[in-house]
Structures are given as C-alpha cells and as structure tokens.
Amino acid sequence: xxxxxxxxxxxxxxxxxxxxxxxxxxxxxxxxxxxxxxxxxxxxxxxxxxxxxxxxxxxxxxxxxxxxxxxxxxxxxxxxxxxxxxxxxxxxxxxxxxxxxxxxxxxxxxxxxxxxxxxxxxxxxxxxxxxxxxxxxxxxxxxxxxxxxxxxxxxxxxxxxxxxxxxxxxxxxxxxxxxxxxxxxxxxxxxxxxxxxxxxxxxxxxxxxxxxxxxxxxxxxxxxxxxxxxxxxxxxxxxxxxxxxxxxxxxxxxxxxxxxxxxxxxxxxxxxxxxxxxxxxxxxxxxxxxxxxxxxxxxxxxxxxxxxxxxxxxxxxxxxxxxxxxxxxxxxxxxxxxxxxxxxxxxxxxxxxxxxxxxxxxxxxxxxxxxxxxxxxxxxxxxxxxxxxxxxxxxxxxxxxxxxxxxxxx
Amino acid sequence: xxxxxxxxxxxxxxxxxxxxxxxxxxxxxxxxxxxxxxxxxxxxxxxxxxxxxxxxxxxxxxxxxxxxxxxxxxxxxxxxxxxxxxxxxxxxxxxxxxxxxxxxxxxxxxxxxxxxxxxxxxxxxxxxxxxxxxxxxxxxxxxxxxxxxxxxxxxxxxxxxxxxxxxxxxxxxxxxxxxxxxxxxxxxxxxxxxxxxxxxxxxxxxxxxxxxxxxxxxxxxxxxxxxxxxxxxxxxxxxxxxxxxxxxxxxxxxxxxxxxxxxxxxxxxxxxxxxxxxxxxxxxxxxxxxxxxxxxxxxxxxxxxxxxxxxxxxxxxxxxxxxxxxxxxxxxxxxxxxxxxxxxxxxxxxxxxxxxxxxxxxxxxxxxxxxxxxxxxxxxxxxxxxxxxxxxxxxxxxxxxxxxxxxxxxxxxxxxxxxxxxx
Numbered sequence: 155x156x157x158x159x160x161x162x163x164x165x166x167x168x169x170x171x172x173x174x175x176x177x178x179x180x181x182x183x184x185x186x187x188x189x190x191x192x193x194x195x196x197x198x199x200x201x202x203x204x205x206x207x208x209x210x211x212x213x214x215x216x217x218x219x220x221x222x223x224x225x226x227x228x229x230x231x232x233x234x235x236x237x238x239x240x241x242x243x244x245x246x247x248x249x250x251x252x253x254x255x256x257x258x259x260x261x262x263x264x265x266x267x268x269x270x271x272x273x274x275x276x277x278x279x280x281x282x283x284x285x286x287x288x289x290x291x292x293x294x295x296x297x298x299x300x301x302x303x304x305x306x307x308x309x310x311x312x313x314x315x316x317x318x319x320x321x322x323x324x325x326x327x328x329x330x331x332x333x334x335x336x337x338x339x340x341x342x343x344x345x346x347x348x349x350x351x352x353x354x355x356x357x358x359x360x361x362x363x364x365x366x367x368x369x370x371x372x373x374x375x376x377x378x379x380x381x382x383x384x385x386x387x388x389x390x391x392x393x394x395x396x397x398x399x400x401x402x403x404x405x406x407x408x409x410x411x412x413x414x415x416x417x418x419x420x421x422x423x424x425x426x427x428x429x430x431x432x433x434x435x436x437x438x439x440x441x442x443x444x445x446x447x448x449x450x451x452x453x454x455x456x457x458x459x460x461x462x463x464x465x466x467x468x469x470x471x472x473x474x475x476x477x478x479x480x481x482x483x484x485x486x487x488x489x490x491x492x493x494x495x496x497x498x499x500x501x502x503x504x505x506x507x508x509x510x511x512x513x514x515x516x517x518x519x520x521x522x523x524x525x526x527x528x529x530x531x532x533x534x535x536x537x538x539x540x541x542x543x544x545x546x547x548x549x550x551x552x553x554x555x556x557x558x559x560x561x562x563x564x
Numbered sequence: 565x566x567x568x569x570x571x572x573x574x575x576x577x578x579x580x581x582x583x584x585x586x587x588x589x590x591x592x593x594x595x596x597x598x599x600x601x602x603x604x605x606x607x608x609x610x611x612x613x614x615x616x617x618x619x620x621x622x623x624x625x626x627x628x629x630x631x632x633x634x635x636x637x638x639x640x641x642x643x644x645x646x647x648x649x650x651x652x653x654x655x656x657x658x659x660x661x662x663x664x665x666x667x668x669x670x671x672x673x674x675x676x677x678x679x680x681x682x683x684x685x686x687x688x689x690x691x692x693x694x695x696x697x698x699x700x701x702x703x704x705x706x707x708x709x710x711x712x713x714x715x716x717x718x719x720x721x722x723x724x725x726x727x728x729x730x731x732x733x734x735x736x737x738x739x740x741x742x743x744x745x746x747x748x749x750x751x752x753x754x755x756x757x758x759x760x761x762x763x764x765x766x767x768x769x770x771x772x773x774x775x776x777x778x779x780x781x782x783x784x785x786x787x788x789x790x791x792x793x794x795x796x797x798x799x800x801x802x803x804x805x806x807x808x809x810x811x812x813x814x815x816x817x818x819x820x821x822x823x824x825x826x827x828x829x830x831x832x833x834x835x836x837x838x839x840x841x842x843x844x845x846x847x848x849x850x851x852x853x854x855x856x857x858x859x860x861x862x863x864x865x866x867x868x869x870x871x872x873x874x875x876x877x878x879x880x881x882x883x884x885x886x887x888x889x890x891x892x893x894x895x896x897x898x899x900x901x902x903x904x905x906x907x908x909x910x911x912x913x914x915x916x917x918x919x920x921x922x923x924x925x926x927x928x929x930x931x932x933x934x935x936x937x938x939x940x941x942x943x944x945x946x947x948x949x950x951x952x953x954x955x956x957x958x959x960x961x962x963x964x965x966x967x968x969x970x971x972x973x974x975x976x977x978x979x980x981x982x983x984x985x986x987x
Contacts, residue, residue, distance in 0.1 A: 206785035218784030308910030313730035324717030325776035334741035341748035346568035354948035369628035375911035382909035414711035481708035486782035519770035520746035
C-alpha cells in the first residue's frame with residue numbers, strides 16, 4: 155500500500171516545473187493521469203522528444219528528460235479544441251481530486267476550464283495553476299522558463315564570484331524548486347480538504363516562489379537599506395552568514411577536479427592544520443577567524459597549493475576523518491555511478507520504458523518508514539493509457555475509443 | 565491563524581539546515597514550537613544583523629528562517645529538559661529535527677522513544693547524507709552539500725575558475741522542500757489511517773536530484789554536462805545568453821523564439837530602433853519570418869539552415885540587448901512574447917511593480933522594536949486557506965511559559981525549571 159493510493163490527479167502540467175511536482179505524488183502512490191494534446195503530438199512539453207536520447211532513435215516518445223520527469227504516471231491524449239474533447243474532460247475531472255497545469259496564465263480559462271468551471275464540475279476540486287508570474291499583476295502575460303525565473307527573481311545575481319559576471323545556476327534550479335512548491339501546495343490543500351471538505355485554487359508564481367529563497371538578502375535591504383548590487387558582492391564561494399574561513403571550492407590534482415571545504419570554527423582550523431602539517435598553517439594570521447577572514451585571499455591560495463596535491467576524494471576523506479566538512483565536487487558519473495551513499499539510498503531506480511527500454515531515473519530525497527515511495531512505471535508514451543483511462547475509468551467502449559481516435563479527439 | 569495546516573502542531577529542534585522547513589509549515593498555519601538550547605540557536609549569531617548590531621534577536625538570517633513560530637528554550641543536557649521535550653512530542657503531529665545522525669537516540673528522543681506514547685507522531689529527520697548509509701557520519705555545510713550535486717554545473721566558461729555555489733543556503737533549503745513535501749505525504753496517511761511514521765531526509769540526495777540535465781544526461785546518455793557562464797551546463801557548448809545592457813545590468817536572452825511571426829516581430833523591433841542595417845544577419849531573420857512552420861529544438865540540434873536562422877534570432881536579441889536599458893529589454897521582449905529576463909538583484913525584484921502589485925511585500929510588526937519591516941511574501945497563493953506570516957520571528961525563549969503552561973505545567977513547576985536552568 156502506498157500513502158496516496160486514493161488520490162487521482164488530472165495533470166496537464168509538463169516540462170519540469172509542472173511535471174516534477176506530480177512525479178512526487180505519483181511516487182508516493184497517487185494516480186497521475188498526464189493529459190496531452192494529440193494534434194501536435196504533445197509538443198507543448200518541449201522535452202517530450204528532446205535530448206538526451208538513449209540511442210540513435212528520435213521521436214516524441216524518446217526524450218530522456220521527459221521519461222525522468224514523468225515516471226510513475228499514466229498518459230492519455232485529449233484535444234480540447236474539439237467539442238467531444240471538451241465533453242470528455244469534465245468526466246475525468248469529476249473523478250479527480252486535483253487538476254494541475256503549468257500553462258501560461260489564462261490558458262485554462264480560454265479553454266473553458268478555469269477554476270470556476272472545474273469547481274462547478276467537482277465542488278471540492280483542488281486546482282493548481284503554476285506559471286512564471288502568477289495569475290495577476292502587470293507581468294501576467296509574461297512567459298518564463300527556469301533561467302528567466304532565476305534571473306528576474308534575484309537568484310542568478312547572487313551566484314557568482316567577485317569581479318565576474320553572474321555565474322547563474324547552470325540548470326533550471328527553479329524548475330525543480332517550483333515543482334517542490336507545487337507538490338507541497340497540492341499536498342497541503344489535500345490535507346485542508348480532508349479537514350474541512352473544501353477544495354481550492356492555488357496560484358503558484360514561479361518568480362515569487364524563487365524570491366522567497368533569498369530572504370536574508372532581501373531583509374538586509376528592507377531592514378538595513380543595504381542593496382545586493384554592490385562592490386565585491388556576491389562572493390558566493392565564501393561564507394559571510396555565518397562567517398567562515400577558509401571556505402570555498404579548491405582545485406584537486408586532476409584538471410577541473412575540485413573539492414569543497416568549509417572551516418566552521420577554530421577547532422576545524424586546528425584539524426585542517428594538523429592534516430596539512432606544513433609550516434604556513436602555523437602563521438599567526440590564520441590562528442583566529444578574524445585573521446583568516448582578513449587574509450582570506452592568501453589563505454585560499456596556500457590551501458589550494460595543498461589541495462592540488464591530491465585527488466578530491468582523498469582530500470575530502472582525510473578532512474572528514476578529522477571532523478571537517480569537506481566533499482568532492484562530484485561529476486555526474488561520480489555521484490550517480492560511483493557513490494556508495496546514493497546507491498545505498500536507492501536514488502536511481504530503473505524503469506522499463508515502452509520504447510526506450512530500461513532507463514534509470516531520479517528518485518526521491520526522502521524515505522518514509524511505513525509508506526515509502528517507489529517508481530515502478532516509466533513515463534507514458536503519447537496516449538499510452540487511453541484505453542485504460544477512457545475505457546477502464548470512464549467506461550467508454552473500445553469502439554467509441556477508436557472513433558474518438560479517428561476523429562482526433564484523443 | 566489561516567492556512568491549510570492550522571490543525572498541526574510541530575515541535576522543531578533545528579538549527580541552520582532544517583529551520584526553513586519549520587518556517588514553511590508555520591507560514592501555512594501550523595503551530596510550530598521551536599525548541600532551542602539555552603542561549604538560543606546558533607543561527608541567532610549569524611550576520612547580517614538589524615543595524616549591524618550583533619544580538620540574538622537581531623539576526624536577519626534567523627528572521628528569514630523563523631517567521632510565524634513560537635520559541636522555547638530547553639536544556640537537553642538535563643533529564644528534565646529531555647522529559648519536557650517528550651511531553652511536547654506526545655501532543656504533537658510532527659517532530660522536525662536536523663541533529664547529526666545518532667544524536668536524538670543518544671538523548672532518548674528518537675522516533676522509537678517518542679512514538680511509544682504517540683503512535684500517530686510523524687518524526688522528520690534532516691541529515692546531510694541520510695540516517696544510514698556509508699557516509700551517514702560525514703559532516704556538512706550548505707557548500708559541501710551542494711558539492712554533491714549542482715555545483716558541478718555552476719560557474720564560468722573559463723574552467724580555471726572554480727565551480728560556483730549559488731548563495732542563500734539553497735542546499736539546505738532544497739532539503740527542507742523535500743522534508744515538507746514528504747512530511748505532508750505522511751500527514752495525509754495519518755489523516756486516513758491514524759498511523760505515524762519516520763521521515764528520513766537526505767540533503768545530499770536532495771542536491772543530487774536537483775540538477776536537471778546534469779543527472780539525466782548521464783543516466784540516459786552517459787554524457788557529462790560542462791559549466792558555462794550564465795547558462796545551462798551542456799554537453800556541446802552553447803552560445804552566451806547573458807548580455808550587458810546599456811545601463812550596466814545584465815539581461816538573459818533565454819531560449820530564442822522559433823515561430824515565424826515572432827521572428828518577424830524581432831525584425832520590426834530592429835526597424836523601430838533603426839538598427840536593421842546595423843544587424844548584418846537580418847536576411848536570415850527575413851527567411852525565418854517567411855518559414856511556414858516553427859523551428860523545432862530537434863532541427864536546431866541537427867544543424868542546417870534552420871539552425872542558422874535560429875542562431876541569427878539569438879544574435880539579434882543579443883544585439884538589441886546591448887543597445888538599450890535592461891528593463892526596456894525585459895519589457896520589450898516579454899511584451900512581444902519572448903521569454904527573456906532582467907538579472908535583478910534580490911532587493912530590486914522586491915521593489916519591482918509586479919511584485920508590489922501582487923502583495924509580495926508583507927509588513928511584519930516587531931512590537932519590542934516599535935518597528936514594522938517588509939518581509940518576502942508567499943511562495944504559493946492558497947485561495948481558501950491563505951498563507952500568512954502570523955507573527956514575527958520569536959525572541960529567545962519568548963514563549964517558554966506560554967507553551968509549557970499550555971502543556972499542563974503549573975506556574976510553580978515552571979518556576980522550579982527556571983531556577984534549575986532547564987528552561
């Protein structure tokens with residue numbers, strides 16, 4: 155038995171910011187029915203047929219990211235531009251607990267399925283709408299993907315080294331985090347419904363969700379009037395809250411291999427100094443936190459000369475043995491194929507995709523002792539579960555399903 | 565109290581790693597009681613401080629992580645302190661903690677201890693590498709957590725510069741997002757069955773599955789993405805997206821448009837700005853405007869003429885970005901339907917008219933200071949059970965008496981605990 159066995163989601167949400175949310179609920183047992191448009195082969199979800207690929211084959215069922223983000227879900231097709239399509243959706247909504255989507259703001263209203271309509275169909279429905287700038291405000295029509303959300307929300311600005319342009323995030327951090335917030339919102343609303351019988355609409359704005367993540371910096375502005383656009387800021391590999399030194403990402407023996415080291419206090423420094431056992435570590439300048447902060451550039455330089463002598467794993471293991479936070483900057487293959495801890499956690503479950511075959515996907519970062527997650531199903535091929543859902547759930551006959559397919563409704 | 569979780573009592577024993585999870589619960593209406601050691605959580609000592617004056621009740625890092633909570637102090641070194649924690653846990657829905665693995669068991673406060681008298685209890689443990697596993701005894705900070713996932717992807721085209729950590733304790737916050745989501749799954753199971761359980765949250769695992777293409781490019785294709793300045797890490801290097809606008813702020817041009825009518829509107833924008841002739845690749849834009857179909861990502865990946873058109877579209881946006889102010893570029897592109905962004909600092913986005921109009925600035929009164937400060941607002945808008953900051957972050961031990969009297973202690977017992985330094 156899984157925790158969310160009794161929950162059904164009619165899920166229009168895609169890419170990662172949307173699909174990542176319902177994947178979490180699916181892993182914990184919810185029946186997630188991904189609904190896609192057959193008329194453009196589900197192309198709204200831009201990762202459906204996009205790289206990476208498992209082999210030389212290409213096509214709308216072969217996107218590697220799509221399989222990762224949609225494992226555990228069922229997939230149906232439904233064209234809401236058709237009259238029959240608009241008649242079918244209410245039947246699905248009527249037996250669902252949640253409707254989720256991350257279209258641009260207003261799209262569901264224009265399709266005739268905004269919250270008021272959904273509520274008329276199912277009074278206690280929970281409706282999650284997730285878009286870049288939310289459902290109101292001057293930028294309501296503006297569109298985003300992860301990097302735009304990160305740029306506008308202030309996250310890109312605070313990832314960088316002094317004297318350099320913003321480094322940004324190198325990936326859609328906010329697609330993940332938007333998905334986490336979407337999952338949290340759906341689950342919290344389900345709890346509220348359990349207690350009160352009341353459903354609701356959730357307006358999730360990616361850029362607002364993102365701007366909550368920099369609260370200390372925002373408070374430094376609203377409370378102290380200190381702007382984040384200033385000389386020497388950000389200095390992202392150093393730590394000023396709390397103040398730590400040395401603190402950074404240091405070069406290891408091989409080119410472009412790195413190790414992260416965080417010296418929390420004088421006891422950590424003593425432990426690091428003993429491990430290094432060179433004359434310079436006894437320099438009075440480095441004996442106190444104040445001294446290490448005041449001489450951070452020199453300290454980083456000297457520490458780098460030491461870290462460069464070893465593999466990143468060796469540096470991390472030696473410092474960890476001495477009780478100091480240190481970790482290799484892991485390349486994907488190091489953390490996925492060579493890390494006994496992610497393996498022991500079961501972080502990379504394998505699914506058997508109908509066209510791709512066996513592929514590993516990302517699992518969950520939390521285990522529940524009694525009702526844990528599993529990812530047993532791959533992402534659905536386009537319309538793969540039309541019969542199961544339209545026939546099994548809605549009781550539509552095979553002949554009717556064939557007719558709907560022929561008419562381009564599903 | 566409003567919010568979807570107003571019936572839940574959470575006992576939080578967290579420092580820097582887990583307090584954000586407690587805040588998320590508290591702002592959704594849960595009654596979160598933060599338990600701190602005498603002298604308070606060490607986060608109270610983290611800068612920046614109100615008016616730059618170090619004081620346990622003036623840390624903005626603490627404020628960020630602790631809105632809407634109540635706070636008590638308990639001395640865990642004394643059995644009486646541990647007994648009080650057990651008493652609070654007996655009436656709680658959730659115990660949330662971020663102590664090193666083994667520490668709660670040492671204190672006699674682990675899940676088996678606490679669930680005996682409260683079988684519906686959900687205990688949530690946030691640890692760097694999980695409660696078991698080969699690295700469970702490794703210590704960590706935000707920087708070293710992120711080293712196990714996204715740091716590889718962040719940085720610059722110049723690989724002599726190190727990978728970069730994004731600021732703001734995002735490694736901790738990501739673990740907290742997993743903690744809250746997983747806990748709410750357990751809350752629903754408890755709603756339906758009455759059964760509690762233990763939630764084991766692994767920060768390193770959270771970092772691992774929050775890297776987007778870095779993970780799945782390896783999982784699917786066994787290829788390694790490489791970091792680039794201000795854009796996605798990729799296997800095959802991509803073109804720069806981050807452009808310094810005329811006013812000295814950066815903009816990001818994001819994914820260039822691929823629809824013919826959008827390409828036509830870029831040509832029209834170049835004309836408006838009298839820049840068409842200066843942009844030498846305008847004939848490619850004209851060819852793109854005349855296509856009878858959208859350019860697909862797959863076509864771009866394959867190369868060929870459509871890839872060249874797509875390249876020219878991207879170049880045109882960059883060309884315009886360098887010649888106008890950042891905000892004008894942001895609004896100019898977005899109003900034409902293109903997904904481009906201005907790279908705001910956190911304070912700049914906070915003052916942006918859209919965020920102001922949507923109520924993102926939330927005034928929070930600090931009565932002891934006689935001042936009201938603006939805090940960041942809601943990450944999600946619950947229409948029927950609104951998110952809210954119900955109170956400012958608690959002072960040290962502010963609610964010790966209130967919470968313990970609620971738990972049934974007499975004023976005399978409370979006084980004795982104070983005398984003994986237990987609270």
